[in-house]
Amino acid sequence: MSVLWIAGASALGAVARWGLDRAVVRDDPKRAPLGTFVVNASGSFVAGALAGAAASGVVPDPVRTVVAAGFLGSFTTFSTWLQQAVAAAQEGRSGTAAWSVLGGVTGGGVAVVAGWWVAGWVLSAGGLLVTP
DSSP states (O other), rough: HHHHHHHHHHHHHHHHHHHHHHHHHOOGGGHHHHHHHHHHHHHHHHHHHHHHHTTTSSSSSHHHIIIIIIIIIHSSOOOHHHHHHHHHHHHHHHHHHHHHHHHHHHHHHHHHHHHHHHHHHHHHHTOOOOOO
C-alpha cells in the first residue's frame, strides 16, 4: 500500500474535521467541546461501521487501513478532546469538563457499536450478516 493513499486520506480527514467542527462551533469558543464531541462520535460511528464491514469481508484490508489510519486518524482527535476538558476544568467549568470526558467515552463507545450494528443491518439486507 502506498503511503500516498494514507497521506491523501489524512488530508481529507483533517479538512472534514475542520469543516464539521466549524459548523458546530459557529465561532463560539465555549461550544468547542461540543464540536469535538460531534467529530469524535461521528468518527467512532464510521470506525464501527468500517470494522463491521471489514469483518464480513466486504471492505478489503487495504481500504480499511486507508480509511481508518488515514481519514479517521486525522478526522478524530484524542489530544484536543482532553485538552478542552482540562481547559474547561481550569476555567471553573467543571460540568463542561465532566460532560466532555464522560460523554466522549460513552458517546464514542455507543457510536462504535451503533456503526457496527448499522453495517450489519445494511449488509444483512444483501445476504451478508455482521454481528458484533
